[in-house]
Amino acid sequence: MVSYILRRILVSILILIAASFIMYVLAANSGDPLMDLRASNAPNAEQLIAARVAALDLDVPPPLRWFLWLSGAAGCLVPFADMCNLGLTISNAQVTTILPTAMWSTVQLVSVSLVLAIILGVIVGIVTALRQYSGFDVSMTFVSFFLYSLPSFLVAVLLKEFIAIGFNNFLQVDPTLSALAVIGIGVIVGLIWQVLIGGNFRRRLVVFGVSGASTAALLAFLSATGWFLQPSLGPIGLLILILALAVGTVAILSGLSHRRSLIVAGINAAIAYVCYFALQGLFDISSLGTILILGLVAVAVGVGIGYIFGGNDRAQTMKVGGIVAFGSAALVLIDRFMQSWHTYISLPRIANRPIATVGSSTPGFNNDFWVTSIDSFTHLLLPTVSLLLISFAGYTRYARAGLLEVMNLDYIRTARAKGLPERTVIVRHAFRNMLIPIATLVAVDVGALLGGAVITEYVFAIPGMGQLFNASLQRVDLNPIMGYFLVIAILAIAFNFIADLAYAVLDPRVRVRA
Amino acid sequence: MTSLTPETVVETSQGVRGERQGKLILRRFVSNKLAMTCLVLYVLVVVFSVSAIGFGPIPGWWKHNYTSLNPQLNGGAATLSVVPEWLGGPGVTLGEHPFGQSRIGVDYFAMTMRGIQNSVLVMLIIGGIGTLVGTVVGAIAGYYRGWVDSALMRITDIFLVIPALVIGAVVGRTVGGLGVWVLATLLAFVAWMSIARLVRSEFLSLREREFVEAARVAGASDLRIIFKHILPNAIGVVIVSATLLAATAILLETALSFLGYGIRSPEVSLGRLISDNQSAFATRPWLYWWPALFIVGLALLVNFVGDGLRDAFDPRQKRFKRRKMREHVEQS
Numbered sequence: 028m029v030s031y032i033l034r035r036i037l038v039s040i041l042i043l044i045a046a047s048f049i050m051y052v053l054a055a056n057s058g059d060p061l062m063d064l065r066a067s068n069a070p071n072a073e074q075l076i077a078a079r080v081a082a083l084d085l086d087v088p089p090p091l092r093w094f095l096w097l098s099g100a101a102g103c104l105v106p107f108a109d110m111c112n113l114g115l116t117i118s119n120a121q122v123t124t125i126l127p128t129a130m131w132s133t134v135q136l137v138s139v140s141l142v143l144a145i146i147l148g149v150i151v152g153i154v155t156a157l158r159q160y161s162g163f164d165v166s167m168t169f170v171s172f173f174l175y176s177l178p179s180f181l182v183a184v185l186l187k188e189f190i191a192i193g194f195n196n197f198l199q200v201d202p203t204l205s206a207l208a209v210i211g212i213g214v215i216v217g218l219i220w221q222v223l224i225g226g227n228f229r230r231r232l233v234v235f236g237v238s239g240a241s242t243a244a245l246l247a248f249l250s251a252t253g254w255f256l257q258p259s260l261g262p263i264g265l266l267i268l269i270l271a272l273a274v275g276t277v278a279i280l281s282g283l284s285h286r287r288s289l290i291v292a293g294i295n296a297a298i299a300y301v302c303y304f305a306l307q308g309l310f311d312i313s314s315l316g317t318i319l320i321l322g323l324v325a326v327a328v329g330v331g332i333g334y335i336f337g338g339n340d341r342a343q344t345m346k347v348g349g350i351v352a353f354g355s356a357a358l359v360l361i362d363r364f365m366q367s368w369h370t371y372i373s374l375p376r377i378a379n380r381p382i383a384t385v386g387s388s389t390p391g392f393n394n395d396f397w398v399t400s401i402d403s404f405t406h407l408l409l410p411t412v413s414l415l416l417i418s419f420a421g422y423t424r425y426a427r428a429g430l431l432e433v434m435n436l437d438y439i440r441t442a443r444a445k446g447l448p449e450r451t452v453i454v455r456h457a458f459r460n461m462l463i464p465i466a467t468l469v470a471v472d473v474g475a476l477l478g479g480a481v482i483t484e485y486v487f488a489i490p491g492m493g494q495l496f497n498a499s500l501q502r503v504d505l506n507p508i509m510g511y512f513l514v515i516a517i518l519a520i521a522f523n524f525i526a527d528l529a530y531a532v533l534d535p536r537v538r539v540r541a
Numbered sequence: 542m543t544s545l546t547p548e549t550v551v552e553t554s555q556g557v558r559g560e561r562q563g564k565l566i567l568r569r570f571v572s573n574k575l576a577m578t579c580l581v582l583y584v585l586v587v588v589f590s591v592s593a594i595g596f597g598p599i600p601g602w603w604k605h606n607y608t609s610l611n612p613q614l615n616g617g618a619a620t621l622s623v624v625p626e627w628l629g630g631p632g633v634t635l636g637e638h639p640f641g642q643s644r645i646g647v648d649y650f651a652m653t654m655r656g657i658q659n660s661v662l663v664m665l666i667i668g669g670i671g672t673l674v675g676t677v678v679g680a681i682a683g684y685y686r687g688w689v690d691s692a693l694m695r696i697t698d699i700f701l702v703i704p705a706l707v708i709g710a711v712v713g714r715t716v717g718g719l720g721v722w723v724l725a726t727l728l729a730f731v732a733w734m735s736i737a738r739l740v741r742s743e744f745l746s747l748r749e750r751e752f753v754e755a756a757r758v759a760g761a762s763d764l765r766i767i768f769k770h771i772l773p774n775a776i777g778v779v780i781v782s783a784t785l786l787a788a789t790a791i792l793l794e795t796a797l798s799f800l801g802y803g804i805r806s807p808e809v810s811l812g813r814l815i816s817d818n819q820s821a822f823a824t825r826p827w828l829y830w831w832p833a834l835f836i837v838g839l840a841l842l843v844n845f846v847g848d849g850l851r852d853a854f855d856p857r858q859k860r861f862k863r864r865k866m867r868e869h870v871e872q873s
Binding site (some may be wrong): 036041042043045046049050052054056057058172173175176177178179180181184188308471473475477478479481482484485496497500503508512515516519520 | 683687695697699700701703704705706707708710711714715721735792795797799800801802814815816819822823829833836837840841844845848
């Protein structure tokens with residue numbers, strides 16, 4: 028395995044170098060970097076041209092200049108030596124100083140949309156496969172084909188014009204839902220639930236009625252109490268949600284008859300609920316690091332409890348414990364964010380129009396961790412959604428096709444024949460094999476997401492790497508283009524690598540060959 | 542459940558009679574209503590756009606062209622109306638400028654039609670050349686294996702490291718001014734990688750089959766085996782991925798034009814129409830909606846056709862359906 032990994036890394040580095048050569052020569056020939064100076068009437072234009080030629084080595088032909096660039100970039104491989112030299116931009120700034128600031132928002136954008144797209148896509152894919160040819164399946168097929176055919180710039184512009192401005196108007200003018208909206212959402216939610224639960228007509232009707240009515244009632248209650256301006260889960264809401272999470276996780280993963288899982292989930296839920304009261308003081312003075320550590324501790328405790336009470340089925344209870352602990356910790360966090368929501372939207376600069384359409388944060392914004400996080404959340408929400416929608420379609424299709432393919436295999440028939448409940452067949456037998464094609468898709472999808480980020484950042488004016496690339500290409504500013512290329516190529520290679528490892532974990536046949 | 546039996550019966554009985562596979566596939570595709578509707582619609586859109594403003598030597602029936610300026614009428618508003626007079630509308634009429642006018646007064650209907658022509662052209666060129674390059678690379682790599690395979694696949698990997706949009710933007714920045722044909726041809730050379738991979742894996746498994754062995758024993762040359770024996774068996778993969786590549790191509794071109802690296806003025810691209818007019822969204826939404834409708838429409842139609850082709854070539858995914866339906870039949 029180690030030799031396999033080493034070989035892969037070596038090949039990746041060679042590919043990276045070759046690709047950088049192609050990119051360098053193509054980009055260098057894409058236009059004239061002296062264009063602006065040639066057109067200017069400044070009296071010292073000649074000197075400026077000479078200065079730029081000297082600074083950027085423009086008198087060296089591109090294939091040879093690539094070696095100069097490569098020798099500078101090779102310094103980046105030496106750790107802590109500060110020898111990294113990616114060259115200068117046209118305006119004489121070091122690429123190594125502008126890259127890190129631009130990198131953060133793009134990496135954030137791409138990785139969050141990737142993870143969310145995979146999770147949502149796999150869930151929807153499983154549901155559509157299990158309810159094949161139901162109304163939900165057919166409509167999701169249409170939706171995913173539609174999303175396939177939707178260019179990301181269209182999505183971005185539409186989200187900006189409708190969702191952002193619409194939601195802001197809703198919050199600013201009259202934050203209550205009309206009766207029609209409440210009923211409409213209730214009907215839609217009811218329709219989705221009846222497909223998910225399935226069964227005969229009577230059962231579906233009951234599910235539709237109950238879920239639709241309760242959703243509508245909840246929405247009416249939230250609307251009447253001004254929840255959208257001052258949202259919070261509160262102790263009761265949180266208790267209900269945590270319990271629902273615990274019961275739901277157990278029901279899906281191991282079935283409610285599995286007593287040990289139930290015990291583990293219950294203990295984790297109780298701990299989370301107690302922590303909600305105990306930690307509020309700590310939250311007020313928290314930073315990002317504190318939250319991360321708390322999150323890790325939560326997952327560790329969850330898995331640990333699963334281990335202790337696991338008996339002979341530890342893997343299962345540990346999974347349940349980890350998921351319940353993580354989920355309820357997330358709920359507690361969401362509640363804390365909600366507490367800061369009102370502070371955020373009543374700030375004079377926000378003035379009840381929270382969803383931003385430009386930039387990655389409110390400029391010059393300075394507040395505590397929670398409010399700042401909400402600020403970047405409201406800025407990155409729409410760009411993330413517009414990126415996510417496009418790759419979501421792919422994962423839905425792959426997950427659906429994958430599960431359908433697996434459900435036809437003989438070992439699934441065997442599992443059914445020995446009398447296992449359908450839930451066990453799907454969760455324990457089919458699920459893992461279904462993920463194999465998804466792992467291959469991830470590697471391809473990362474490239475598409477990184478390309479999509481160029482457009483999304485352009486539409487939403489986020490000062491990320493995509494914008495850096497776009498602006499630099501317009502001026503034929505070679506060094507920042509190459510800096511951008513290095514980062515995305517390394518990201519693409521890294522995700523490919525992770526996908527390959529995931530492949531090996533999921534599919535034992537691959538492990539043997541490696 | 543009546544629809545199930547005749548289809549299956551026809552298929553098997555034809556198979557027994559030894560009908561050619563191509564005919565079977567064609568029949569499967571033609572009987573797919575959704576895919577056929579999409580194919581017909583697609584052809585109609587193309588014919589409509591070509592006949593409306595003409596293409597090259599072909600004259601068009603529409604009175605305006607996509608470059609000349611016209612006096613601004615009614616603030617450039619769209620005059621197309623489908624609400625008849627007896628419903629209180631202005632009647633079913635095209636008017637002077639059915640899709641309105643651009644901000645400088647060019648007829649927007651003509652511009653949109655020209656954009657459709659260019660998009661279709663780009664789609665065909667990228668789909669065609671990309672498929673050709675990808676198939677040849679994949680076929681050679683998969684057939685010869687060994688160092689040829691490793692070398693070709695490493696080259697593929699090199700191109701795959703750079704996202705299509707990024708390398709496309711660089712290429713478009715270089716040659717965007719040289720016209721649609723040149724741009725599309727060069728873009729094809731950055732879009733062949735996925736097809737090469739698919740064709741290679743298909744060749745890797747097909748080359749081990751008995752009929753290839755038989756051809757080799759009979760003394761067929763490598764070229765003959767590749768093109769006469771293996772490729773016809775892999776044609777399903779090629780055609781389906783060519784369609785999907787065509788759908789990706791239109792999105793790539795419009796995205797590049799949106800960023801300003803694609804088709805340049807005075808030529809028209811649907812993507813550039815949108816990027817030119819996105820600031821006018823609130824005041825003149827029709828400048829945004831028409832090109833958007835046709836981009837999504839064309840890509841959607843091609844995607845559905847591709848899906849129909851996939852089902853026709855590889856009906857395996859339908860198995861689950863049959864099994865479920867049989868269960869259903871037995872239950873009722």
